[in-house]
Amino acid sequence: MPKKRSNNDPFGFGSFDLGLGSSSNRGKRSEKQRKRDQVAENRETGLRKQRLDESGYRLQGYKVTRRRTGCDFEATRPNMITGRKEHIYVESKSSPNAPMRPLQKKMQKKKGRNYRVERGDGLFF
Secondary structure, X not given: OOOOOOXXXXXXXXXXXXXXXXXXXXXXXXXXHHHHHHHHHHHHHHHHHXXXXXXXXXXXXXXXXXXXXXXXXXXXXXXXXXXXXXXXXXXXXXXXXXXXXXXXXXXXHHHHHHEEEEEOOOOOO
């Protein structure tokens, strides 16, 4: 005889776990796993902030190019008055007190006022 479904489980999934970290499972995570999850969350937050900054510069008319070292991206656009290209190096930080790495500091010192650090306020990220 088939098992009768309860009213609370209309599709008969029983204790099917999607692995989304339900409240009963949260307390059972190890310290190592919690740190891993926090690092992953911080990485995602940083990427969201970087993409938001990139789209903001694109809306201002810049051509955005991703970089590998020293900054997140560089933005260029022609200056209508002088006819020269305006070239900016941008580093995105998702929190107001996120530290800069030594290579980023070196690049900032080298590029001077053409190097911008866009810092988030932490409210939306």
